[in-house]
Amino acid sequence: MSPPNDRSADAAPFDLKGSLFTLTVLHLRRTDPAAIERHLAEKVAQAPGFFVNVPVVVDCEGLADADAALDLAGLIACLRRHGLVPVGVRNGSEALVAAAQAAGIGVLPEGRGSGRRAEPERAAAAAESERGSGAPSSRGNRLSTHPVRSGQQLYAPDGDLVLLGTVSPGAEVLADGNIHIYGPLRGRALAGAKGNAEARIFCLSLEAELVSIAGRYRVLEQTSSEFWGKPVQIHLADDHLIIELLAR
Amino acid sequence: MAKIIVVTSGKGGVGKTTTSASFATGLALRGHKTVVIDFDVGLRNLDLIMGCERRVVYDFVNVINNEATINQALIKDKHCENLYVLPASQTRDKDALHKEGVARVLDELRQSFDFIVCDSPAGIERGAMMAMYFADEALVVTNPEVSSVRDSDRILGILASKSRRAEQAEEPVKEHLVLSRYAPERVERGDMLSVDDVMEILAIPLLGVIPESPSVLQSSNSGVPVILDEASDAGGAYGDLVARFLGEQRPHRFLSVEKKGFFKRLFGN
Numbered sequence A: 001m002s003p004p005n006d007r008s009a010d011a012a013p014f015d016l017k018g019s020l021f022t023l024t025v026l027h028l029r030r031t032d033p034a035a036i037e038r039h040l041a042e043k044v045a046q047a048p049g050f051f052v053n054v055p056v057v058v059d060c061e062g063l064a065d066a067d068a069a070l071d072l073a074g075l076i077a078c079l080r081r082h083g084l085v086p087v088g089v090r091n092g093s094e095a096l097v098a099a100a101q102a103a104g105i106g107v108l109p110e111g112r113g114s115g116r117r118a119e120p121e122r123a124a125a126a127a128e129s130e131r132g133s134g135a136p137s138s139r140g141n142r143l144s145t146h147p148v149r150s151g152q153q154l155y156a157p158d159g160d161l162v163l164l165g166t167v168s169p170g171a172e173v174l175a176d177g178n179i180h181i182y183g184p185l186r187g188r189a190l191a192g193a194k195g196n197a198e199a200r201i202f203c204l205s206l207e208a209e210l211v212s213i214a215g216r217y218r219v220l221e222q223t224s225s226e227f228w229g230k231p232v233q234i235h236l237a238d239d240h241l242i243i244e245l246l247a248r
Numbered sequence B: 001m002a003k004i005i006v007v008t009s010g011k012g013g014v015g016k017t018t019t020s021a022s023f024a025t026g027l028a029l030r031g032h033k034t035v036v037i038d039f040d041v042g043l044r045n046l047d048l049i050m051g052c053e054r055r056v057v058y059d060f061v062n063v064i065n066n067e068a069t070i071n072q073a074l075i076k077d078k079h080c081e082n083l084y085v086l087p088a089s090q091t092r093d094k095d096a097l098h099k100e101g102v103a104r105v106l107d108e109l110r111q112s113f114d115f116i117v118c119d120s121p122a123g124i125e126r127g128a129m130m131a132m133y134f135a136d137e138a139l140v141v142t143n144p145e146v147s148s149v150r151d152s153d154r155i156l157g158i159l160a161s162k163s164r165r166a167e168q169a170e171e172p173v174k175e176h177l178v179l180s181r182y183a184p185e186r187v188e189r190g191d192m193l194s195v196d197d198v199m200e201i202l203a204i205p206l207l208g209v210i211p212e213s214p215s216v217l218q219s220s221n222s223g224v225p226v227i228l229d230e231a232s233d234a235g236g237a238y239g240d241l242v243a244r245f246l247g248e249q250r251p252h253r254f255l256s257v258e259k260k261g262f263f264k265r266l267f268g269n
C-alpha cells in the first residue's frame, strides 16, 4: 500500500535548490574566551529569546592573521551554551578551516572588505523601505508605480530603476544601472551606484536635491540651474556630470 | 464592517485633534455610530475639545491592560447621539500602547461601531505608529507650509510601507488630504503654499480645506467641536468635508480672499 499522496515510486526523494538567507554573523575582534563568554552573556540577557536556535557564522576577519590563537571548539561550545547554533566560519586561516571541518561546521566563502560587508544591509534596508512597490524583473531591473516619499529609499541592485511616480524631497532612489523617472525628481537620485560611469538619470522635471552618477555628485538649487523644472538626462563625460534637456 | 480612520500628520499642532473631533461629530450627526480614540498617551486633549474631560474615569490604556472594560471607558458624547469618546491616559507612558492590545480593543469596537476615528499624536513614534497601523483610511492633516507638507509626505510613505494593509499586501490605506489653517490672504502674499502647491507635492485626493479661523479656538475653549458652530467658516468647511467623505459632491470653499463689503470694511467683522 502506498500513502495517498505518494506520487510515482521513482520520483526523486528530494530537490536541491539554492536559497538566500540572512544569517547572524559574529565578527570576532579578540580570542580571549572569558571575554567572549561575558560579552555574549550580556547580549543574550538584553534580548533573551532573540538568540534561541539562531544560526550564527563566525567571521575571523577582525582577527587579522592572529586567529591561530582561537580555540574554535571552545567557542562553538560557548555559543551552544547560550542557545545559538554555530553553522560555519568565514575569513579564517587554513588552520581555522581545518578546525571547522574537524568540528563538523561549514566554511563560507570569503567576504572581506567592509564595503562588501555593508551591502546586504543596504539592500535589506532598501527592500524594507519600499515594500509593496513592485518586484524586480529578471535582469535586476525594478519598476515602481508608487510615489517614493520622503524618508523612503528605493534601490535597484544590478539593474535599472524605473519610477512612474514622483520622488519626493527627502526620498532617495539608487540603481547600479540607470534611473528613469516619469515624473518630477525632487529628492536624491544616484545612478551607477557601484561605479558604472555609463549609467544615466532621466526625469521629466528636474527639481532634485542631489544627483550622482558613479559617485560624481552635484547638489542642486532652483536658482543655480537653468534646467530646473525641465525634462533632462544626466550623464558623465570626462568624469564631469552633464545635465542636458531631453530632446522633444 | 466598521471602518478605521486615522487622523495623522507627522508635524505637531497642525489640527489633528481639532479635525478628529469635528470629523467624528460630523459622522455621528449623519447617523453613523462613531467612536473617536485619543492615541496621544501622556498628553490627552481630545477630551477637552470634546468637552468631556470631567467625565474621564477609565482610559484607553486601562482597557488595553484589562483594568477596565470598553463599556466602562467609553464616554457618551453630550452633544450628539451615536458618538463616543475613548480618552487617552495622562499618566502612562507611550509604551503602554502595544500592537496586540490595540488590535484587541479595535476588534471589539468593530463589533458595535460604523466608524472608528483614531486621533494620532505628532511624530512617528510608538503612539503614531499604533494609530496608523490598523487604519483602512487616513486623513492626512497638513498646513500650507513646507515643513508640514514634508512631514505629511513622510507619513504617506509610512502608511504605504508599514501599515497592516501594506504588511499583509492588502489594498492600500485610502489617503485623504485635509489642508488646515488655510489663510488665502497669506497665500496671495506668498507667505504660504497654495492648495495647488500642496496637491502637486503630495499628489493625493483633497478631502477638504479648513480655513484659519478664530472660531476654532473659541469652540475648543468651550469644549464644543467647531463643526457644531455651523455659522462659522471652519465649522462649515468641516461639514463639507464630512459630506464629501460620505460620497457627496461639494465644491471647495474658503479658497480665495473674501472681498469685504462696505460695512465690513467700516466695522470689521
Ligand SMILES: Nc1ncnc2c1ncn2[C@@H]1O[C@H](COP(=O)(O)OP(=O)(O)OP(=O)(O)O)[C@@H](O)[C@H]1O
Binding pocket: B009, B011, B012, B013, B014, B015, B016, B017, B018, B019, B040, B120, B121, B122, B180, B181, B182, B210, B211, B212, B213, B214, B216, B217, B220, B234
Ligand atoms: N483651522 C484653524 N484655525 C485656527 N486655529 C486652529 C485651526 N485648527 C487648529 N487650530 C489651533 O491650532 C492648535 C493645534 O490644534 P490641534 O490640537 O488640533 O493640533 P494637533 O495636530 O492635534 O496637535 P498635536 O500634534 O499637539 O496633537 C490649537 O490651538 C487649535 O486651536
Ligand SMILES: [Mg+2]
Binding pocket: B016, B017, B018, B040, B120, B121
Ligand atoms: Mg492632537
